[in-house]
Amino acid sequence: MKFLEHIQADNILDTTISLFTAFVLGGLIGFERQYRQRTAGLRTNVLVAVGAALFVDIALALDGAAGAVRVIAYVVSGIGFLGAGVIMRQEGNIQGLNTAATLWCSAAVGAAAGADLVIESVLGTAFILAANTLLRPIVHVIDRRPLDDEAEILNVISIICDRQQSKLVMEQLNLALLQYNYPPKDIEVEPFGNLDVQIEATLIATSIEAKDMNIIIDLLNDMPQVRHAYWDKNITV
Template sequence: MRFLQTFQLYDFLDTLVSLLTAFVLGTLIGAERQYRQHSAGLRTNVLVAVGASAFVDLANRLNGAEGSVRVIAYVVSGIGFLGAGAIMKEGMNVRGLNTAATLWASAAVGCCAGADMVAQAVLLTLFVLGGNTLLRPLVNAINRIPIDEQSSEASYDVLVTADTGSVASVRELLLEKLEAASYPVRDVDVVYRSGDHAEIAATLVSESIQADELDAVVASLEGQPGVRHATWNVRALE
């Protein structure tokens, strides 16, 4: 049996340490995600960390450090596809970016463990946990600060709810009203909410916005044929 010929206890124990390190550290990261009820929780982060560690360790056994570097490059790009599956767009909101970034970091922890850099893997885990926990109060505090529309970097959206059969005409009317108010549009997104109505969202290009002017545009849209509701909002740019 070739297994008996190639088996080396030292290499086996070294691999065991790498996988066990990735498992424990991935558990720490995943437990925090699971506690906060994120889509990628305990098992996902553990499997990402252990999988990355296994691939890097295998490459190191077969082709040394050069093989590990190649595999790490593929792990980085491969985890990008996995993280993309965790990102969801709901209307004008995007969810899952933090989850995708955490999966990426879990893969980095696994790569460190697979490359026998246990201390670095532990250090990276501490930074990941710190980013997801210690920074949360700061994020909440910043989010509670009122946005100064005149000075902040923000994105402005004009939202119109229209009948499904009137989407095209309402969209053209919205663009005409904004152009007349000297507010060019960067993008227009149409989201069909149900069989009888849709939401038209126009994202503006202008950086200097006058609230009363947008109020006037919205008011002029109210009552137009096919328009159910019109409003506008402001979002801080990420």
């Protein structure tokens, strides 16, 4: 019946506050990720925050501050394995880095809540949300400027289509790029076989959203005049 020794009203209340704080703050972080349809959304961030809070709270109850510090160190390193699971390489892009970093920060918020640092966990949540929301417009502006370095990354859309219908295809391409704010830097048309042409559109943007580009490519491939459409990255020096 040793468990009865740990049943104390003060300890239970303290744990409840810590877990509730981690649940709410992890939920706020996860809601922003879920709203943007990221891999690790609402439930994942809540579970990471609550789990970290529970581990730290247990260590604090059993071994005091020294035990909590050791557990926090393990949380910091251990959450990296979970973050690695949401990082993917697709279409030449590395995706999920921001989501993995957000999970890492959710664990930090949970650890702070578990250590009874409620104010610190609230402040941490505010800064995490600010990084994921307020900085997005700045990132988009910077990413869509051409590089001034010697090496330049070029996003290129290639289309194989009927030669007689190439004008219609180019009009549809320009409309789609305009809709997603990816103006073309250059468009080249070359013969491809006896009946087709190849259209290559080089975009001004040096960084693009893969989901946007996939929508554009699917739209082009759905056109009966298009034989095949795809996008890729070229690096020029």
